[in-house]
Amino acid sequence: MSNKPITTIRAYTEKFKRNIVSMFLRGRNGKYIRAKYNIPKSTFYYWVEEYKKIYRSDGLLITKHDYKTILSENEKMKKQLEIYKLTGCSPQSSENDRLLLFKNISLNIQ
Numbered sequence: 033m034s035n036k037p038i039t040t041i042r043a044y045t046e047k048f049k050r051n052i053v054s055m056f057l058r059g060r061n062g063k064y065i066r067a068k069y070n071i072p073k074s075t076f077y078y079w080v081e082e083y084k085k086i087y088r089s090d091g092l093l094i095t096k097h098d099y100k101t102i103l104s105e106n107e108k109m110k111k112q113l114e115i116y117k118l119t120g121c122s123p124q125s126s127e128n129d130r131l132l133l134f135k136n137i138s139l140n141i142q
Contacts, residue, residue: 046097052076053083 052069056062057080066076082097094102116122119133 049079050083053079056080057084 052065052071055065056076062076062080065071066073083095085093085095086099119130121130121133125133
């Protein structure tokens with residue numbers, strides 16, 4: 033039988049991560065924070081990189097995490113827009129209009 037400790041995967045909330053990074057950026061000792069909250073070193077410094085604020089030349093203040101989220105949402109919106117262009121529908125189209133267009137597209141494909 034192995035004497036290795038059982039490791040568990042913990043899920044941390046985004047608010048918790050931001051609070052931890054905020055404490056570190058305000059001067060708290062990283063080793064102390066990691067020990068107090070039992071956070072692995074690699075996880076802790078990954079959070080610091082993801083959640084520290086980045087100042088851009090245009091004055092925008094954003095985190096790497098927020099930037100990735102915005103890029104992901106932008107890609108989803110581009111896909112939705114392409115679908116709207118292809119179908120002739122819009123988000124304001126009624127459900128009946130969308131179903132009618134879907135049926136017409138299905139008939140044209142066959």
